[in-house]
Amino acid sequence: MNPRNTIFFIAFVILLSVVFFLELLLGSVYIPFSEVISILLNNGSKNGAWQNIIIESRLPSALAALLAGTGLSVSGLQMQTMFRNPVAGPYVLGISAGASLGVAIFILSASAFGIHEMHLLSSWSLILAAALGAILIFFINFLISYRLSDVVAILIIGLMIGGGISALIEILQSFSSNEALKKYLLWTFGSFRYVDLNQIFYLALVVVLGVVFSFFLSKPLNLLLLGDTYATSSGLNIRSAKVLIVLCTSILAGSITAFCGPIGFVGLAVPHLARALFKTADHKVLIPACAVIGASICGLCNVIASTPGSDNILPVNAITSLLGAPVVIWIILRQRKF
C-alpha cells in the first residue's frame, strides 16, 4: 500500500472505531458515556440493566454489523471482478434471493410440516440452509456466465431467477402458519440484532476465514481483471480459481444473510467506493479497503436503524438500500462518460 492509501486505511480504521463506539453508546435507552466506558472496561455499572443492554444487545449487534459489512463488501468485490461486471453483487445476482429461499424453505416448511419447536433449530442449520440456497443460485449464475459473455443477459437472467424465487417463497408462505410467516418476514427486514453473543462466534469464524481466504485469492483475482484469456495465458487455472471464488463468496454472503437477513446494496456499492477512494485495482489493497469501508457503513446503518432516543427499530435492509441506491446510480452515470 502506498503512503496515501495507508493514510486512507488508518482513517477508516479510526472511523470504524468511532462508529463502533457510537453503536454501543446510542440506542433506544439512554446510557451515559461514562457508564458505557466503565462497562466496556469491565468495571461494571451501577445499573445492572445497562450492563445487560450493552453486553447482551448492543455489543453483539455492533459486532454483527462489523462482520456483515466486511463480508458482504469483500464478497461483492470478488463477484464484480469475476463477472467483470460493475453491477454484480450478492443482491443483484440473486445470492440473497437464494439464501432467502433456503431460509424460507427452512422456516416455512418446518411450520408447514407441523414442526413448531423452532428453538430446536440451531444456528448452524440456519447457516446451512442459507448457504445451500446461496450456493445453488450462485452456481446457476456461474454456469450461465460460463456460457454467456453478455453481461446484460447474465443480469436479466439473475433478475428472472430472483423473480422465480419470490414466487416459490410466496407459494411456501401460503401454506405456512402465521407465526412462521412473521418470523420469515422479520428475517427479510434484515437486522444485526438477531445474533446473540454465542452465535456471533460462529459468524465471526466464517467471516474471518472467508475474508482471509479471499485475501489469499488476490493474485487470481488480479489476473481475472484482464479477462479469462489473459488470465489463462498468464498461467492461471481458471476453472479451479473460479470454483474457489464461488465457494468463498457464497459462504460469506450466504452465512451473513442467514444471520442478519438480506442486507441490500452494501456488497454492490462498497467495492466502488473502495476503488474510487483508494485508486487501485489491486485486490491486495481492495480487500482490506472493502473490509474497513463496509464495516464502517454497516455500523453507521446500524446506528441509524436503532433510531437513538426512540423505541422504533428500522429495517436495516431499508437503510442500506436508501444509502446504496444513489451510489449505484452515481456509478452508472459516471460510466456513461466513457
Next chain:
Amino acid sequence: MELKAENLSIGYRSDKIIFSDISFSACEGEMIALLGINGIGKSTLLRTISGLQKSAGGNILVGEKKLESLPVGERAKLISIVLTEKIFVDNISVKEFIALGRSPYTNWMGKLSDEDLKELDKVIVVMKLDKLQHKFFNQISDGEKQKVLIARALCQQTPVIILDEPTAFLDFRNKKEILELLSSVSHELKKIVILSTHDIDASLAYCSKCWLMTEERKFIEIKRSEKFRSEVMNLLFAETSNSHS
C-alpha cells in the same frame, strides 16, 4: 528455441475442422505475419498455437516439448499473448498493468521480487513507456494501450509472443510505431513474434516471413526476398480472382 507445427488441424471439435494440414517452423529472432481473409481461421490458429484452445489433430512443439502436455503454469513461461478485445479496467496504473505479466514467476501472493522489478523497468524502457507508467490505463490512447499490452506480454519473458491483429484500430503512425517496436523486439531480444494482420503492406515491411491462409485452405509460407511483396500479392490476388470466377 524453435516453434513447430506438424500436420496441425484447427477447429472446435475433431468433427468441426476449419483448417488442416498446417506445418511450419519458426526460429528465434523471426517476426511472422499471418495473413488471410476474415473468417479463414487466423484467430483460431493463433489461439491453438497459444494453447488456449485444443488442436483438432497434429502436434505443436515448443522447443522439445509438446504444447498440449504442458501445464498452464509452464505454458505461461513459453508463450505470451496480445488479444484484440478491448480491456476496461479502472484504477490500474500502466506500471501495475505491465507487472501482471510477471505472474508466472511471482509467488502465490503475486509479490514482485527484485528480479521482477528489474525486468519490469527494463520492459518499460524498451517499450518507451517511461512517461506513461504512472498514468491510469483507462486514460491513455488506443495506440498507447496497445504498447502497454505488448509490454505486459514482454514482461512475461517468453520466447514466443503471439499477437492477434495488433495494428487494428490504430492510425498510420501508431501502426508503424507498433510494428517497428515488434520488429526490434524480435531481433534484439531474440523472440519469435507471430502476428495476424490485415495491414499487408505495413506488416510486410517489417516481417522476416509471412504465413498465408488461402481460400483454397492451403497454408503457405513465404520467406522474405526481393519479390516478397509481389509474391504475397499474387497469391492474394489469385484468391480474389478465383473467388470472382
